[in-house]
Amino acid sequence: MRYTLEQLKGMDDKELGNHWYTGKFPFDVMKECGKCLASHRVLTCQVHGDIATPPFKVVSSCQDAVGAYLRPHLEEYLAARLFHDSLYPQPVAESRTEAAETLAVEK
Numbered sequence: 001m002r003y004t005l006e007q008l009k010g011m012d013d014k015e016l017g018n019h020w021y022t023g024k025f026p027f028d029v030m031k032e033c034g035k036c037l038a039s040h041r042v043l044t045c046q047v048h049g050d051i052a053t054p055p056f057k058v059v060s061s062c063q064d065a066v067g068a069y070l071r072p073h074l075e076e077y078l079a080a081r082l083f084h085d086s087l088y089p090q091p092v093a094e095s096r097t098e099a100a101e102t103l104a105v106e107k
Contacts, residue, residue, distance in 0.1 A: 001025065002025050002091075003019075003025055003026070005075060008074050013065075013071065014063050014067055015067065016071065017064055017065070017068075018063050018067075019067075020066050020067070021063060021066070026077050026081035026082070028081075029088075030047075030084070030087045030088055031088060
């Protein structure tokens, strides 16, 4: 699921940190190399070059601390992730039947 900036900003620090730890959008990993713009693995990327080393490095084992650190950079992370969207696995489009069933369950 792709989260909007408003949804990300609406998360508390722990939720946001957990979102990063579990690699959910926009902190997911790129196809081919399995690395992340959000510094899950700070290594030189042989496939994508410099983009695998983000300008903001996240280093903490505390979800609250990670969330608090990410918060002021959310717009930058989201913009970078969307700019490099073609490097990430793309969501599979649901069939109309699946989408209708999902909508019916949500109501």
